[in-house]
Amino acid sequence: MRTIFLVGTAYSGSTALSREFARDPRIDMMGELDRLSVFQPWSGHVDEHLENRCRVCFVGDRADDCPVFNSELQAEASRGSLSERYAAVRRRFPAEIALDGSKNPNWMRSVVAESPQVQAAAIILTRLPWAFAHSVRDADGLDLVQGAARWREAYQSALRIVADLGIPSVVIRYEDFLMNRADSEAAVSRLLGFRPERTRPAAVGVHHAIGGNLGGFVGMQGVDERALEKSISGEARAGNYENPNDAFKVQNPGLRTHELVLTERWRGELTVAEFSAVLHVPGVWETGRLLGYDLLYHLTR
Numbered sequence: 001m002r003t004i005f006l007v008g009t010a011y012s013g014s015t016a017l018s019r020e021f022a023r024d025p026r027i028d029m030m031g032e033l034d035r036l037s038v039f040q041p042w043s044g045h046v047d048e049h050l051e052n053r054c055r056v057c058f059v060g061d062r063a064d065d066c067p068v069f070n071s072e073l074q075a076e077a078s079r080g081s082l083s084e085r086y087a088a089v090r091r092r093f094p095a096e097i098a099l100d101g102s103k104n105p106n107w108m109r110s111v112v113a114e115s116p117q118v119q120a121a122a123i124i125l126t127r128l129p130w131a132f133a134h135s136v137r138d139a140d141g142l143d144l145v146q147g148a149a150r151w152r153e154a155y156q157s158a159l160r161i162v163a164d165l166g167i168p169s170v171v172i173r174y175e176d177f178l179m180n181r182a183d184s185e186a187a188v189s190r191l192l193g194f195r196p197e198r199t200r201p202a203a204v205g206v207h208h209a210i211g212g213n214l215g216g217f218v219g220m221q222g223v224d225e226r227a228l229e230k231s232i233s234g235e236a237r238a239g240n241y242e243n244p245n246d247a248f249k250v251q252n253p254g255l256r257t258h259e260l261v262l263t264e265r266w267r268g269e270l271t272v273a274e275f276s277a278v279l280h281v282p283g284v285w286e287t288g289r290l291l292g293y294d295l296l297y298h299l300t301r
Contacts, residue, residue, distance in 0.1 A: 001090050003118050004191070005108040006101045007158045008125040009151060011135040013174040014101040015209075015216035017125060021099065021188065022207055024196040028093035031055060031209025034102035036069075038077045038085055042110050043102075051210050059217045060204030068092045068208040083115040090118075092208075097192060101212060105154075105161040112165050121191055122162050122169040126155065126291050128298055130278050134266035144274055148281040155287050171291055175298075275299060 006014045018029035034043035037050045052074060054066035077088040090098060102108070103125070112120045133147030142150070162169045170191045177184040189195040200206060202220050209217075279285060279295065288295045 001087070001118055002097045003090065003111075003120055004097060004099050005111075005120060005122045006099060006103055006125050007105045007108055007122055007162070008103050009127065009132050009154045010103065011132055011139075012103070012125045012127040013177060014103055014125055015212040017123070017172065017174075017177060018099045018101050018209070018212070019202055019207070019216055019220070021196050023198040023200050023202055025200045026096045026194070027099065027192075027196060028095035028097070029099045029101065029207060029209050030089065030093055032102045032211030033086075033089060033100050034104055034107040035211045036077070036089070038074065039082070039107075042082050043104065043107055054208045054210065055212050055214060056204055056207050056209050056217050056220060059214060060221050062204060066208060069210060081114060082110060083117070086111055086115055087117065101209070105158040109161050109165060112167065120165070120167045122158075122165075122167055123188065123191070124155070124158050124162065124169060124171045124291070125174060126171060126293075127174045128293070129281075129284050129288065129295075130270060130275060130298075131264070131266050133278050134270060144270075144278050145281055148278040148284050152281065152283045152287050155291060156283070159290060173292060 006018065008014070014032075018031070021027050022029040031054075032051075033039065035045060035049060035051045037052055040050060052069060053063045054069040057063045057066040057069075073089065073092060077085045079085070100108075100111075108120070108122065112118060129148050129151045130144075132151045133142075133144040136142045136147040136150065137144055168191055170187045172184050172187060185196065204217075204220050207220065279299065285295060
């Protein structure tokens with residue numbers, strides 16, 4: 001059972017990446033499996049972070065009819081070891097490769113260590129430290145320095161555990177995934193052993209996942225995303241963005257339009273002092289270099 005673990009932090013684009021690559025019929029996305037209540041003894045999640053309903057079916061108002069994450073699976077995966085429970089879930093995804101978007105490297109280590117039948121690899125999915133620190137400040141109330149320290153610890157742990165396990169891995173920087181999709185796809189292709197295709201629709205009823213960003217699944221309800229993209233570009237030309245820089249980004253052919261606007265709003269909301277404070281958290285600069293970032297370039301963009 002080939003399984004690719006996405007490891008990193010929250011807000012790093014794991015839902016978008018999983019959805020994109022699951023357009024290939026050889027790849028299934030399973031979502032953040034460590035959130036399933038049957039895995040709580042190993043994941044350590046508190047009750048409020050546990051889920052049993054399919055997020056994709058939920059946005060399509062079909063959560064009670066999900067053919068994968070249902071009461072039968074819950075019963076089957078509630079017995080036995082971690083290996084047996086994980087295998088029960090993995091069997092529900094028939095594709096050659098399944099993506100586990102849990103992002104927790106400690107979860108990955110537990111699964112790999114106890115499940116010899118899992119042929120594991122890892123995608124270390126990253127996002128700039130300023131972007132992550134800004135997101136956790138808004139979501140969790142941490143100050144930017146605390147957020148940057150959490151970012152450093154998460155990626156140092158991810159790099160160390162991947163090395164300890166000795167599994168194939170690749171680093172995908174979310175900013176590159178948005179702006180230079182071809183290079184990111186080439187890197188993932190080398191990990192997979194084939195170039196992902198887009199012959200399967202991104203649609204409710206085709207895909208199933210636990211957890212993840214609800215907004216990343218909204219477009220799977222039959223929305224014509226190309227038409228929506230044109231509409232967004234039209235709004236930019238009409239000057240309907242609150243931030244004038246957003247309109248520029250949307251119209252700039254060198255950027256991935258609306259997606260980048262949504263993920264880089266933090267740039268206009270941090271002061272010079274705040275940018276500097278994040279960069280001066282011990283270990284942030286060094287960890288960024290290990291992940292392939294030129295933080296000075298991003299600081300001056």
